[in-house]
Amino acid sequence: MPVVSVRSVSKVFANGVQALADVSLDIEPGEFLSVLGPSGCGKSTLLRIVAGLAPPSAGTIEWPAGKTDIGFVFQEPTLMPWATALANVALPLGLGGMGRREREARAAEALAHVGLAGFERVYPRELSGGMKMRVSIARALVTAPRLLLMDEPFAALDEITRHRLNADLLALWQKTGVTVVFITHSVFESVFLSQRIAVMAARPGRIVSDLAIDAPYPRTESFRTSPDYAAHCRLVSARLGEAMAA
Amino acid sequence: MTARIVAPVVMGIVMLALWEAVVRVAVIPPYVLPGPLLVARTLIDDWGMLAPALVVTLTITLQALAAAVVVGVLLAVLFSLSRWIELSLFPYAIILQVTPIVAIAPLIIAWANDVDLSLLICAWLVAFFPILSNTVLGLRSVDRNLLALFDLYGAGRWKTLIHLRLPAALPYFLGGLRISGGLALIGAVVAEFVAGTGGSASGLAYRILEAGYQLRIPRMFAALVLISAAGIAIYLVLSLLSYLLLRRWHESAMSGEG
Numbered sequence: 001m002p003v004v005s006v007r008s009v010s011k012v013f014a015n016g017v018q019a020l021a022d023v024s025l026d027i028e029p030g031e032f033l034s035v036l037g038p039s040g041c042g043k044s045t046l047l048r049i050v051a052g053l054a055p056p057s058a059g060t061i062e063w064p065a066g067k068t069d070i071g072f073v074f075q076e077p078t079l080m081p082w083a084t085a086l087a088n089v090a091l092p093l094g095l096g097g098m099g100r101r102e103r104e105a106r107a108a109e110a111l112a113h114v115g116l117a118g119f120e121r122v123y124p125r126e127l128s129g130g131m132k133m134r135v136s137i138a139r140a141l142v143t144a145p146r147l148l149l150m151d152e153p154f155a156a157l158d159e160i161t162r163h164r165l166n167a168d169l170l171a172l173w174q175k176t177g178v179t180v181v182f183i184t185h186s187v188f189e190s191v192f193l194s195q196r197i198a199v200m201a202a203r204p205g206r207i208v209s210d211l212a213i214d215a216p217y218p219r220t221e222s223f224r225t226s227p228d229y230a231a232h233c234r235l236v237s238a239r240l241g242e243a244m245a246a
Numbered sequence: 247m248t249a250r251i252v253a254p255v256v257m258g259i260v261m262l263a264l265w266e267a268v269v270r271v272a273v274i275p276p277y278v279l280p281g282p283l284l285v286a287r288t289l290i291d292d293w294g295m296l297a298p299a300l301v302v303t304l305t306i307t308l309q310a311l312a313a314a315v316v317v318g319v320l321l322a323v324l325f326s327l328s329r330w331i332e333l334s335l336f337p338y339a340i341i342l343q344v345t346p347i348v349a350i351a352p353l354i355i356a357w358a359n360d361v362d363l364s365l366l367i368c369a370w371l372v373a374f375f376p377i378l379s380n381t382v383l384g385l386r387s388v389d390r391n392l393l394a395l396f397d398l399y400g401a402g403r404w405k406t407l408i409h410l411r412l413p414a415a416l417p418y419f420l421g422g423l424r425i426s427g428g429l430a431l432i433g434a435v436v437a438e439f440v441a442g443t444g445g446s447a448s449g450l451a452y453r454i455l456e457a458g459y460q461l462r463i464p465r466m467f468a469a470l471v472l473i474s475a476a477g478i479a480i481y482l483v484l485s486l487l488s489y490l491l492l493r494r495w496h497e498s499a500m501s502g503e504g
């Protein structure tokens with residue numbers, strides 16, 4: 001039974017832009033799914049609709065096992081500059097009405113999980129881009145959601161930081177068993193991370209292929225240089241190329 | 247940092263010395279232009295009369311500023327909660343802002359029937375708009391994704407206001423407050439000029455008028471110095487407040503590399 005089913009979802013914005021046309025997608029429990037597509041093809045729109053942040057123009061979002069908690073990570077870290085790392089991570093718990101002591105304990109734990117123990121009292125401006133993104137991930141995970149939605153979270157980071165965060169994200173995924181929907185426009189990133197890749201095409205946004213990446217986990221840096229990885233990247237690139245030509 | 251203090255201080259001393267020299271060499275009579283030493287002397291001699299006037303003017307200024315903060319922020323919050331209230335009220339706030347205070351002060355003085363109250367209203371009228379418009383801008387300049395996040399976690403309007411919109415608006419509000427501090431002082435002085443009389447007690451503007459009638463020009467200068475000093479003090483205090491509130495997180499309060 002999928003965690004969430006996207007059923008024939010279309011989205012037409014008020015200005016007449018059709019961002020999505022008849023998108024259907026089942027997201028299975030515990031999987032790591034990437035949505036790959038060129039920029040402007042409607043990836044963010046799809047994710048926002050799944051999160052309930054925007055309504056679809058047609059079609060439905062179904063939660064067969066009931067609506068679950070969602071964690072959301074944006075492309076920008078999206079932290080409150082006036083709040084410490086700890087207060088930023090504790091925010092979702094505070095909005096849910098949890099008492100101060102308990103939410104700070106949990107937030108500290110979540111920060112430790114993303115490798116930021118000791119940075120509790122630090123303000124966002126004092127953190128590097130990669131560390132800010134870690135805080136953002138800790139905030140998304142602090143409520144122990146069953147579904148983690150990530151919208152090109154590492155696109156603005158340098159490559160070294162991105163690789164490190166890729167590895168840490170996979171470790172978190174394996175440890176927590178959370179279902180991840182990861183949006184990216186990078187073939188390499190999607191192949192490295194995912195069990196499954198949904199390739200999107202633009203104008204209107206639609207899913208054109210759904211590929212399994214059956215390489216085993218844990219995937220380490222040596223996977224990045226393996227022939228298996230290269231073969232998958234070639235295949236996914238070809239599909240993306242077809243999608244963009246179509 | 248030291249250059250920022252030393253440069254204007256040296257400049258000030260040079261100008262004052264020049265002024266004193268010109269007055270002495272050209273033998274300008276004090277009722278035309280008193281030298282800075284005479285002004286300082288008058289300030290000390292007339293302190294018994296000028297100090298209470300300063301207190302009166304400052305009291306009106308600070309009361310007006312406080313009222314401007316309360317009304318400005320409340321209206322801004324109201325505007326951010328309801329588009330309709332904003333659409334129907336904002337134009338009138340602008341009309342109040344663009345109408346010269348000297349032109350409406352006589353009306354207010356006639357209506358309020360109480361000089362103290364009318365001075366307060368005039369000073370408030372000049373002071374409140376920067377706070378209102380800046381706070382409205384700040385409440386609206388919230389990161390869209392942070393708003394989406396609050397939405398995702400089911401925070402209602404109230405929690406979003408308290409935990410997101412108000413803190414995001416703080417730097418804008420403080421910017422408005424700094425402008426309003428100076429304006430409140432100007433409003434208080436101008437209104438007292440127009441009224442031509444102090445209320446229950448005389449403020450600095452009335453002392454200036456009075457000194458003008460009596461051709462006591464040094465006293466006029468002394469009162470002017472006090473008004474400027476008050477304006478500078480208000481600005482410095484508000485800047486310090488702003489720095490203390492923002493230094494941990496806001497770019498405006500960063501020193502150099504940080």
Ligand SMILES: Nc1ncnc2c1ncn2[C@@H]1O[C@H](COP(=O)(O)OP(=O)(O)O)[C@@H](O)[C@H]1O
Nearest residue numbers: 013015017019038039040041042043044045046
């Ligand atoms: N709020 C909006 N109003 C109008 N058009 C929008 C809006 N948001 C996105 N679009 C348009 O919808 C299309 C898909 O956008 P988006 O989902 O952000 O793409 P992606 O995330 O794949 O880059 C783009 O053409 C974009 O300009």
Ligand SMILES: [Mg+2]
Nearest residue numbers: 043044151152
């Ligand atoms: Mg996007």
